[in-house]
Amino acid sequence: MKYRISILLAFLGFFAQAQERLTLKDAVNYALQNKAEAVKARLDVQNSEYQIDEVRANALPQISATGGLTYNAIIPQMALVMGDQVQVIQMGTPWQSNATVSLNQQIFNQAVFTGLKAAKSTREFYKINAQLTEEQVIEKVANSYYEAYKTESQLTTIDKTIDNTSRVRDVIKSLFDNGLAKKIDLDRIEVSLNNLKSNRQQTINALQLQENALKYLIGMDMNQDIELPENTFEVTKHALVDESVNIENRTEILLLEKQGELLALNKKAIEAQAYPSLSMNANFGYNGFGQVLPWFAKPADGVYWSGASAIGLNLNIPIFNGGSVKAKVRQAQIDIEKLEADKRDTRLGLDLELKNAVTQLNNSLITLNIQKENVNLAKEVLTNIENNYKFGLATLTDLLDAETQYADAQNNHTNALLDYKVxxxxxxxAKGELKSLTQE
Known part of the structure; x- marks a missing residue:
């Protein structure tokens, strides 16, 4: 029996350790490390380094080597007339082989150099985009976290109400047993208690669904149990916006600015198609031929090798392309102008978001204070009616109504807390400080 108890305690200790206490900071950091969107954004940044390497390779020397071996099963012949005689000459030998090393180097190619600048800007674009993705993940996680906490707080309120109603039920039962209360009063309080238990089960189910949604948002295993700390819903002092807040520092604006830079480079790359380009090429090789396989053979074997080399410059000057480059440049300019329109609209939207956030926070704080006062008043009313009911100065209906009002006041206070946190x-x-939630 002693060993069974030890094993049971060990299992209980394991499951207790398996439950993870999850603060908002923990949830946000977990999401940034495990959620697919954040992971893929980091991989895009890493991939941009390889894109730069790919573009840089076009500006570096391109060296290649080729080789070949040919056996002429039937050697072609040519007839030559020399005087009055016709002579047939064999063109070639049965075996031929060659080995060549070639080099190509861009000396001036505006398209290649512009592409290298664009690749570096693309890396910066992906870094800013990764930051924006992280901010979006943080916002979703925070809202889902507080939604789950609201339901957990409602569950706590229901549990307190059940305890209070059970205590009242016990008082009524005692009065009924002593002939001082009616059977209908006892039945009504039992119905109210059963309804509360039903609501409790529904709230538990809702909480489970919200916790599952939260675990999905942060990329956590669904089998992992989580526990939200009790102090998450405390009202914190938060500095409101002053004139120094600048929406130009928002990630959305920085991303659009970088996108504009990429579009400008794209336009330059298209314009570069009309510029001359200059490149150098060089090659060096050996050709072998003979009656036998040329490899590792000597002139004594009837095999001869000769070297060949050439160095040249290639100049390409576009003269007329039917106006295709001009049309592409105009299309690129249209894209730039469309982006400018997006910038203006985004700035307007961010300014609206900032002003609305300040207004909503102030209104939520006012509502929160009102609801907090309501909770205190409802509790005081419930206490008074309970005392009056014991002395026959209040009806059961008054008591049940007071309990309902107290529970509603607590739930309204919880909802006001959620509205404040959201x-x-x-x-x-709106202030561009979502990353601060990873450090709280």
């Missing part, structure tokens, strides 16, 4: 997240986002 508004706080919106303000932090």
């Amino acid at each position: 508004a706080e997240i919106a303000l932090i986002k």
Whole structure:
């Protein structure tokens, strides 16, 4: 029996350790490390380094080697007339082989150099995009986290209400047993208690669904149990916006600016198609031929080798392309102008978001204070009616109504807390400080 108890305690200790206490900071950092969107954004940044290497390779020397071996099963012949005689000459030998090393180097190619600048800007674009992706993940996780916490707080409220109703039920039962209360009063309080238990089960189910949604958002195993700390919903002092806040520092604006830079480079790359280009090429090789396989053979074997080399410059001057480059340049300019329109609209939207976030936070704080006062008043009313009911100065209906109002006040306070926290997240986002949630 002693060993069974030890094994049971060991299992209980294992499951207790398996439950993870998850703060908002932990949830956000876990998501940034494991959520697919964040992981892929980091991989895009890593991949941009390889894109730069690929473009840089076009500006570096291109060296290649070729080789070949040919056996002429039937050697062609040519007839030559020399005087009055016709002579047939064999063109070639049965065996031929060659080996050549070639080099090509771009000396001036505006398209290649512009492409290298664009590749470096693309790396910066992916870095900013990764930052924006992280901010979007943080916002989703924070909102989902507070939604789950709201439901958990509602569950706590229901548990307190059940405890309080059970205590009242026990009082009514005692009065009924002593002939001081009616059977209908006891039945009504039992119905109310059963309804609360039903609501509790529904809230548990809702909480489970929300916790699963939260685990999905952060990329956590669905089998991992989580626990939200009790102090998550505390109201924190948050600095409101002043005139120094600049939306130009928002990631959305930085991303559009970098996109504009890429579009400008794209236009230059298209214009470069009309520029002259200059490259150098060189090659060096050996040709072997003879009556036998040329490899490792000597002139004594009837095999001869000769070397060949050439160095040249290639100049390409576009003269007329039917106006295709001009049309492409105009299309690229249209893309730039469309992006400028997006910038103006984005700035307007971010300014609206900032002002709305401040307004919403202030209104949420006012509502939160009102609901907190309501909770205190409802609790005071419930206490008074409970005392009055014991002395026959209040009806059961008054008591049940007071309990309902107290529970509603607590739930309204919880909802107001959620609204405040969501508004706080919106303000932090509007100020471009979502990354601060990873350090709280």
